Structures are given as structure tokens and as C-alpha cells.
Amino acid sequence: MKNSGNIALILCIVLAVYIIFDKAANNPGKKIGVVQMEKLVYDFNGMKEATKLYNEKVSEWGIQTDSMQLKLSSLYEQIRLDSLNKDKDKLKNDIRKFLILKKSYTDYAKNVKETASEKDKEMTLGVVNQLNEYIKNYAMEEGYDVILCNSPQQNIGHVADKIDVTEEVLAYSNKKYEGLK
Numbered sequence: 001m002k003n004s005g006n007i008a009l010i011l012c013i014v015l016a017v018y019i020i021f022d023k024a025a026n027n028p029g030k031k032i033g034v035v036q037m038e039k040l041v042y043d044f045n046g047m048k049e050a051t052k053l054y055n056e057k058v059s060e061w062g063i064q065t066d067s068m069q070l071k072l073s074s075l076y077e078q079i080r081l082d083s084l085n086k087d088k089d090k091l092k093n094d095i096r097k098f099l100i101l102k103k104s105y106t107d108y109a110k111n112v113k114e115t116a117s118e119k120d121k122e123m124t125l126g127v128v129n130q131l132n133e134y135i136k137n138y139a140m141e142e143g144y145d146v147i148l149c150n151s152p153q154q155n156i157g158h159v160a161d162k163i164d165v166t167e168e169v170l171a172y173s174n175k176k177y178e179g180l181k
Contacts, residue, residue, distance in 0.1 A: 030145035030146060031142075031143055031144045031145050031146075032144065032145065032146045032147070032148070032163055033139070033144050033146070033147040033148070033163050033164070033165035033169075034147070034148045034149075034150055034156060034159045034163050034164050034165065034166075035135060035147055035148070035149050035150065035164075035165060035166050035169050036150050036159075036164065036166040037128075037131075037149040037150060037151055037152075038151065038152045039166055039170075040131060040166055040169060040170055040173070041124075041127060041128060041131060043170055044127060044131060044170065044173055044174065044177070045174045045177050045178065046127050046130055046131075046173075046177045047124075047127045050123045050126070050127055051123075054119060054120065054123055057116075057119065058116055061112045061115075061116070064108070064112075065105075065108065065109060065112065068101065068104065068105040068108065069105065071101055072098065072101055072102060072105060075094060075097055075098040075101060076098065078094050079091060079094045079095055079098060082094055130173075130177070131173055134169065134172060134173040134176055134177075135147055135149070135169055135173075137172075137176070138165075138168070138169050138172045138173075142168075144165075147165065147169070
């Protein structure tokens with residue numbers, strides 16, 4: 001009788017394994033893909049366009065900063081000349097202008113740096129959100145059950161070429177993006 005309990009347990013395990021393998025054989029599996037997210041983001045036409053607009057804005061800010069630096073240099077030279085000419089009233093007035101402009105320049109440069117950082121994060125987040133929507137739509141249209149996004153930190157150690165759908169998703173995303181313009 002002691003063996004009948006063990007035999008029953010073994011039969012249950014065999015039956016469970018049989019059922020699991022039978023289910024697996026009748027279910028061909030899930031369709032899975034992997035996207036190299038960094039490549040997708042930076043090769044996406046929407047990111048290229050956003051980067052171009054961002055760089056144009058940074059260039060505008062740089063022109064303003066350069067202009068302010070030029071005025072500061074000019075005022076500094078004027079202060080030096082005022083000092084040599086011993087024109088105390090003009091020197092005092094030019095120093096006051098210089099300090100005001102220097103404060104404006106410092107505040108502007110700090111504001112530009114903060115704004116540029118915010119715009120960069122905002123732009124990148126917008127592009128990533130747009131791509132996430134495209135990935136979702138691509139998965140639905142192509143019958144994928146799961147599409148994993150691999151980050152630059154390589155959270156997926158190995159990806160077989162046959163399930164890497166980065167190029168397909170990129171082509172799909174660019175097509176959809178161009179259709180939205």
C-alpha cells in the first residue's frame with residue numbers, strides 16, 4: 001500500500017507533463033519581436049525633424065548670447081579707455097552699464113541652458129511616446145503578441161536576428177509619420 005501513494009503521485013506528474021506538452025504542441029507559440037529602441041529613436045524621421053528644429057532654436061539662442069558677449073567686450077574695452085583717459089564720470093557710467101549687461105548675460109545664459117535641457121527632454125519624450133504608439137499599432141497589424149524594446153543598457157542579453165524587427169518598425173514608423181505631415 002505504501003507504494004500505491006508513490007505510484008499515484010508519479011502518474012499525476014506524468015499526466016501533468018503530458019497535458020503541458022500537449023497544450024504546447026497544439027499552440028504554436030506567441031509571435032515575439034524585439035526592437036533596438038536607441039536605433040529606432042535616432043533613425044526615426046520624426047526625431048531627425050525634431051532635432052533639426054531644436055538645433056535651429058539653440059543656434060538662435062547662441063546668436064543672442066554671442067551678441068551679448070560682443071557688447072560686454074566692447075564695454076570692457078571702453079572701461080579700459082575711460083580708465084586711461086581718467087574720465088571718472090564716464091568710467092563710473094560704463095562700469096554700471098557693464099555690470100547690468102553682465103547680470104543680464106549671466107541670467108540669459110542660465111535660462112538658455114535650463115530651457116535647452118527642458119526642450120531636449122520634452123522633444124525626446126514626445127518622439128518616444130509617438131514611437132510607442134507606432135510599435136503598438138505595428139504589433140497589432142502584424143500579429144505580434146509581444147514586442148520588447150531593448151534599451152542602450154542592453155536589458156535583453158541576446159536577440160536572434162529573426163526576431164529583431166527594428167528595421168521593419170522603423171520603416172513602418174517613418175511611413176506613418178510621413179503620412180501625418
